[in-house]
Amino acid sequence: MTRRVYDCQAGCPVESTLQFISGKWKSVILYHLLKEKTCHFGQLHRDLKDCSQRMLALQLHELEQDGLIQKNIYQTKPLSTDYQMTDFGKSLEPVILAMEKWGNSYNQQHSTIEEAEL
Amino acid sequence: MTRRVYDCQAGCPVESTLQFISGKWKSVILYHLLKEKTCHFGQLHRDLKDCSQRMLALQLHELEQDGLIQKNIYQTKPLSTDYQMTDFGKSLEPVILAMEKWGNSYNQQHSTIEEAEL
DNA sequence: CAGAATCCCACTCGATACTG
DNA sequence: CAGTATCGAGTGGGATTCTG
Numbered sequence: 001m002t003r004r005v006y007d008c009q010a011g012c013p014v015e016s017t018l019q020f021i022s023g024k025w026k027s028v029i030l031y032h033l034l035k036e037k038t039c040h041f042g043q044l045h046r047d048l049k050d051c052s053q054r055m056l057a058l059q060l061h062e063l064e065q066d067g068l069i070q071k072n073i074y075q076t077k078p079l080s081t082d083y084q085m086t087d088f089g090k091s092l093e094p095v096i097l098a099m100e101k102w103g104n105s106y107n108q109q110h111s112t113i114e115e116a117e118l
Numbered sequence: 119m120t121r122r123v124y125d126c127q128a129g130c131p132v133e134s135t136l137q138f139i140s141g142k143w144k145s146v147i148l149y150h151l152l153k154e155k156t157c158h159f160g161q162l163h164r165d166l167k168d169c170s171q172r173m174l175a176l177q178l179h180e181l182e183q184d185g186l187i188q189k190n191i192y193q194t195k196p197l198s199t200d201y202q203m204t205d206f207g208k209s210l211e212p213v214i215l216a217m218e219k220w221g222n223s224y225n226q227q228h229s230t231i232e233e234a235e236l
Numbered sequence: 237c238a239g240a241a242t243c244c245c246a247c248t249c250g251a252t253a254c255t256g
Numbered sequence: 257c258a259g260t261a262t263c264g265a266g267t268g269g270g271a272t273t274c275t276g
Contacts, residue, residue: 013221014149014214016228024140024249031132041258052250057259078257079256091220096132098216102209103131110134142268159238170270175239196237197276 017095020066025051025059031096033069033085040082068092135213138184143169143177148207149214151187156202186210 021027025048032047033039045056063069068089074080139145143166150165151157163174181187186207192198
């Protein structure tokens with residue numbers, strides 16, 4: 001993996017997982033790739049509005065180095081690239097989907113509360 | 119929640135989840151609390167070897183403010199406190215357990231490879 | 237023991253400009 | 257379009273010290 005941020009305790013499984021997905025935007029990128037199968041750089045850049053171009057490139061690069069995603073370059077003009085999950089990346093699907101499920105549930109409850117407050 | 123780091127897109131469920139667990143040590147703390155039900159500050163400090171006392175206090179405070187964990191203070195001498203998950207915090211169990219499962223699987227494969235390399 | 241306060245350096249990360 | 261290079265402000269976070 002690119003950077004080891006956590007190692008409180010050799011073998012802590014949660015830390016092992018975090019080594020791969022703890023980057024600022026990694027989980028979100030993986031989520032988009034999981035849903036859309038293939039994404040162009042520009043598309044991700046539009047979707048992740050608050051992620052700068054530089055950050056996006058960095059995160060994608062780390063994900064690629066960690067073997068979670070694969071980059072394909074097409075020598076068209078202008079240049080075009082896209083990204084997709086590797087099999088290793090896809091193995092993280094349960095983690096990402098668990099996050100999605102919890103987030104959906106939270107968003108529902110939260111919007112209900114907001115409506116009640118109006 | 120204490121800080122909103124992500125909001126690329128209103129309603130992205132993964133981002134909603136990350137707002138709560140994206141802190142540097144939060145997932146690990148939640149994992150420990152999930153497994154051990156109740157933890158004293160010192161115990162967590164020992165378990166998360168590479169998390170400074172200051173960081174641990176900060177993360178615990180944010181988790182408490184977000185309503186994921188509950189803090190209990192005992193006016194003994196010397197002072198003692200412990201932490202446990204709230205019901206809201208427990209709702210994140212599937213996410214944490216998914217991380218644990220993936221991490222265990224990864225660790226197994228990784229140790230096998232290391233053995234093969236010896 | 238459990239934490240708050242202060243200090244301060246290293247690094248993160250956004251903005252901008254440039255390249256193939 | 258899909259990045260890389262450079263720079264500078266802001267902040268994360270460790271070390272240390274102090275309190276109840």
